[in-house]
Amino acid sequence: MTAEGATAREWGRSFGLYLHVPFCDVRCGYCDFNTYTSDELGEGATRAQYADSALAEIALAREAVGQRRVDTVFVGGGTPTQLASSELVRMLRGIEDAFGFAPDVEVTTEANPDSVTPASLAELRDGGFTRISFGMQSAVPHVLAMLDRTHDPAGVPQAVRWAREAGFDQVSVDLIYGTPTESVDDWRRTVEDALAMEPDHISAYALIVEQGTAFARKVNRGQVTMPDDDETADKYVLADDLFAQAGLQWYELSNWARDDAARCRHNLGYWYSGDWWGIGPGAHSHVAGERWWNVKHPAAYAQRVSAGASPRMDGERLDDASRRLEDVMLRIRLREGIERSALAGDPEPLIAQGLLEPRGDRVVLTLDGRLLADHVVRELT
Numbered sequence: 001m002t003a004e005g006a007t008a009r010e011w012g013r014s015f016g017l018y019l020h021v022p023f024c025d026v027r028c029g030y031c032d033f034n035t036y037t038s039d040e041l042g043e044g045a046t047r048a049q050y051a052d053s054a055l056a057e058i059a060l061a062r063e064a065v066g067q068r069r070v071d072t073v074f075v076g077g078g079t080p081t082q083l084a085s086s087e088l089v090r091m092l093r094g095i096e097d098a099f100g101f102a103p104d105v106e107v108t109t110e111a112n113p114d115s116v117t118p119a120s121l122a123e124l125r126d127g128g129f130t131r132i133s134f135g136m137q138s139a140v141p142h143v144l145a146m147l148d149r150t151h152d153p154a155g156v157p158q159a160v161r162w163a164r165e166a167g168f169d170q171v172s173v174d175l176i177y178g179t180p181t182e183s184v185d186d187w188r189r190t191v192e193d194a195l196a197m198e199p200d201h202i203s204a205y206a207l208i209v210e211q212g213t214a215f216a217r218k219v220n221r222g223q224v225t226m227p228d229d230d231e232t233a234d235k236y237v238l239a240d241d242l243f244a245q246a247g248l249q250w251y252e253l254s255n256w257a258r259d260d261a262a263r264c265r266h267n268l269g270y271w272y273s274g275d276w277w278g279i280g281p282g283a284h285s286h287v288a289g290e291r292w293w294n295v296k297h298p299a300a301y302a303q304r305v306s307a308g309a310s311p312r313m314d315g316e317r318l319d320d321a322s323r324r325l326e327d328v329m330l331r332i333r334l335r336e337g338i339e340r341s342a343l344a345g346d347p348e349p350l351i352a353q354g355l356l357e358p359r360g361d362r363v364v365l366t367l368d369g370r371l372l373a374d375h376v377v378r379e380l381t
Contacts, residue, residue: 014269016072017061017095019054020280021080021088022298023047025115025150045298051087053298054279055094056305061277062098065287070099072266073107079135081115089127096128106130106265110174113159114151121166131264132163133172133203139193140186143179146224147207148214153193160197170262172201177239178232179207180224187235188242195246200262202248203255204239206232233371240367251335253370271330273323281311290317325381332377337364345380 073095080088088109095101108131109124124132138144139153156173163171173194177187194202209219209226218224240250248256252271257263269276278285281301284293292315295301304311318326324342331338339362340347347363350356355369355376369376 014071014265014272014274015065015068015099016074016266016269016274016276017058017070017099018266018276018278018280018283019073019075019080019091019095020278020283021050021075021077021083022281023050023077023082024079025082025112045302047083049302050083050298051091053302053305054091056308057279057311058091058094058098060305060308060310061279065099065277068099069102070095070105071102072105072269074264074266075107075109077110079112079115080109081111081120085120085123085127088124088129092128108133108264108266110135111159112151113156116159116162118162118165121162121168125166125168130168131170131172132168133174133201134159134163136173136190136194137176138179138182138186139190140182143182143186143190146179146181147176156193157197160199170200171197172203172264173197173199175202175204175239176207177204177235178227180226182227184231184234184238188238191239191242195242195248199258201255201257201264202243204236205254206236236371237367240370249335250370253333253365253373271334273327273330289323291315328381329377332365332380333373335364337362343380347380350376350379 073092075088075091092107107129109129110133113134113136121132134156135149135151136153136156137147137149139156141153144151144153160171160173175190175194177190191204207226219226240256243250243256248258250256251260251263252267255264255267266276268274273286275287276285277287278294280294281298282294282296285291292312294311295304295313301311324344328338328342328344331342337359341361343363347356347358350369351358351363354366355372356363357366357369365373365376
């Protein structure tokens with residue numbers, strides 16, 4: 001199934017595999033993902049042992065799901081490319097052997113720009129990876145320092161060039177805006193530098209202060225001050241305008257693509273409530289209306305799967321009302337919008353306020369609506 005012209009029902013039948021690689025060289029202060037540096041893990045959860053643990057869960061997934069073709073694979077983290085390319089390819093081969101791939105399978109890995117080489121990227125591409133997403137975040141050194149990012153921004157264009165030379169079908173870059181000390185001019189420089197690399201896809205996320213992180217503790221102590229909402233909104237509008245001028249159109253609140261084929265099909269599967277199995281510690285899954293999540297610590301995860309036991313920690317099955325609510329929350333974020341018949345609330349007041357645009361039997365967020373998406377969702381549900 002390709003991204004072009006796919007209906008919500010078709011996406012709902014998709015099946016993806018998410019593979020979580022929990023290793024990072026440095027833990028960024030703003031990050032609340034389930035990640036670990038080498039000195040945080042002991043025997044039983046090393047990088048050298050990780051592929052075997054993941055392959056064990058892949059075998060368990062095959063037993064549970066049965067024969068079901070995989071449409072997309074997404075390797076995230078953490079920093080997947082902290083593992084050797086040969087290990088990432090070995091896990092990918094394990095997924096293919098267990099399930100089989102769709103003829104047009106999309107296979108993505110995230111990567112830090114300083115964690116790849118021409119040789120490692122060539123090995124990934126030859127091994128079946130079709131898409132790569134680089135964590136650029138910012139082009140400005142003092143902003144990267146605030147985020148605890150350690151890569152040299154000058155190395156990002158080189159990594160993108162290497163990925164192109166290796167033959168990746170799609171190259172994406174991830175950006176973060178709204179970091180303390182980041183000016184509007186800083187953000188403009190980041191966007192312009194990202195566009196100069198001519199990526200197929202860009203994700204741009206506003207920095208969120210997640211409680212429990214080192215960054216949140218700095219904010220709570222008054223050591224750093226977050227920008228106000230108006231400045232953050234101005235940065236979103238600036239980025240959206242520059243992206244459009246460069247030929248990238250929004251297809252989800254935080255994602256822009258050069259054309260429909262460049263959209264991240266794996267993430268579209270999430271937004272359209274498709275099925276996916278999450279492999280790895282702390283990974284979440286959603287299959288046939290049930291969702292569950294694995295134990296978080298890599299050592300506990302490895303211990304369970306090596307013994308042939310499920311790594312599942314807990315789960316839930318949404319009732320019909322909760323599922324409809326979630327469907328609205330996810331699908332209103334998309335450029336295609338959502339059918340009026342799926343809404344509990346009346347969209348007309350939001351249309352009158354310029355937050356929604358009617359398109360036949362659907363409603364779609366306007367630019368102002370994208371800036372106030374949480375408000376729109378509350379009114380529609």
